[in-house]
Amino acid sequence: MKITMARIDNRLLHGIVIAQYLPKADCHRIMVIDDDVANDPMRKEAMMFAKPMDVAGSIITLEKALANFQANKYDGQRIFLLAKTPRIFLELAKIGVPIDELMIGATDRVNEGIKLSNRAFFTEEEVQDCKELAKFGTKIIIQHAPSVAPVDFFKVVK
Numbered sequence: 754m755k756i757t758m759a760r761i762d763n764r765l766l767h768g769i770v771i772a773q774y775l776p777k778a779d780c781h782r783i784m785v786i787d788d789d790v791a792n793d794p795m796r797k798e799a800m801m802f803a804k805p806m807d808v809a810g811s812i813i814t815l816e817k818a819l820a821n822f823q824a825n826k827y828d829g830q831r832i833f834l835l836a837k838t839p840r841i842f843l844e845l846a847k848i849g850v851p852i853d854e855l856m857i858g859a860t861d862r863v864n865e866g867i868k869l870s871n872r873a874f875f876t877e878e879e880v881q882d883c884k885e886l887a888k889f890g891t892k893i894i895i896q897h898a899p900s901v902a903p904v905d906f907f908k909v910v911k
Contacts, residue, residue: 754827756851759834759842761873762858765790766800766812766835769858773899775808778833782809786818786836815841822850837861839875839882846889854892855883857906869909872897880910 758778762770765785775783783804790796791814804810809830813821821827822845834852836842842855859872866874873895875883883893883906893906 754822754825754829755831756834756853757831758856759852759854760856760858761837761839761842761860762835763837763861764859765837766803766810768803769898770835771803771805775805775833777899778831780808780831780833782811782827782830783833784810784818784835785812786815786834786841787812788814788816791817815844819844819848823848839879839886842891843882843886846886846891852886852889852891854894855886856903857893857895858897867910869895869906870897870904875910883910 757780758774760770760774765787766783785800790800791812797812800812801810834842837860839855842852846852857869857873860874862874864874866876867880868874887893894903895906895909896903
């Protein structure tokens with residue numbers, strides 16, 4: 754199992770992710786980890802329609818993701834992970850899921866908290882989660898779209 758791309762994005766699976774990042778992800782599966790969407794059949798179904806037919810998809814809760822990774826359910830697969838917060842990726846790293854790089858795209862909050870970019874703001878707790886995640890060897894970058902140069906998270910947040 755290999756995480757080929759990991760991204761924080763408030764919209765999760767949407768146009769920029771499908772059209773611009775998925776081709777670069779070189780994955781077999783796109784996985785959304787979000788308790789709210791996973792527990793809302795209408796939102797879950799609508800989001801799955803965005804996924805290309807030739808890529809497997811999962812929209813699951815964090816609890817289910819942790820259980821599946823611990824059970825080695827994704828052995829041999831290349832996975833593109835999407836979630837809304839760094840806590841999800843930190844919890845995965847804690848159980849040994851290797852996340853080489855985490856990309857921060859857009860967040861729900863705008864103009865509140867710590868500004869990472871024009872489209873991403875974090876709470877102090879989310880910054881701490883990233884600092885903890887970095888201890889697992891994860892490089893963290895800020896990049897809304899491929900046309901924007903990536904910025905090292907730690908050049909923005911000290």
